[in-house]
Amino acid sequence: MPKYWLMKSEPDVYSMDMLARDGKQNWDGVRNYTARNNMRAMALGDLALFYHSSCEPPGVAGLMRISKLAHPDPSQFDPKSPYYDAKSKREAPRWDMVTVEPVQKAPTFVTLAELKADPKLEGMVVRERGVRLSVQPVTPQHFARVLDLAGLRLKKG
């Protein structure tokens, strides 16, 4: 059983289009323990919604797949990186990243306002005010509904 996720990125920094162009990307820079733990709970083949945050409008821009399990994020050891963490030791890395690959850009961008307006998406974490978790779990029901709104269709296995 695959699990489902939502992962936020500011599109100015990294967007769904860039992921589609790059083919795969290390999801680095996560510096929140809950978000990190969610990445550690991911399995190969898990699907994630690519969410654009801090932009107008915020919302779901596409679908991606986890292609490499959580492994240490090298930026934590790089003093020149904005994600540098002086307290993290190489023998005990504090921060992980996963590698993601694009599945498909959403034919229809689904805005946060639309997510909030949909009765079927009640309880979805991203809708909650003040919750700023950048890697969050999504229920299978919510996930299927968002794919529907986005015009995304999974190939039948």
Next chain:
DNA sequence: GCCAACGTTGGC
């Protein structure tokens, strides 16, 4: 640009 809500840090 504002600022509420949050997570983290560090003094005690």
Next chain:
DNA sequence: GCCAACGTTGGC
């Protein structure tokens, strides 16, 4: 181990 202060997230 409490909790105030601080820095950050992220919608608006």
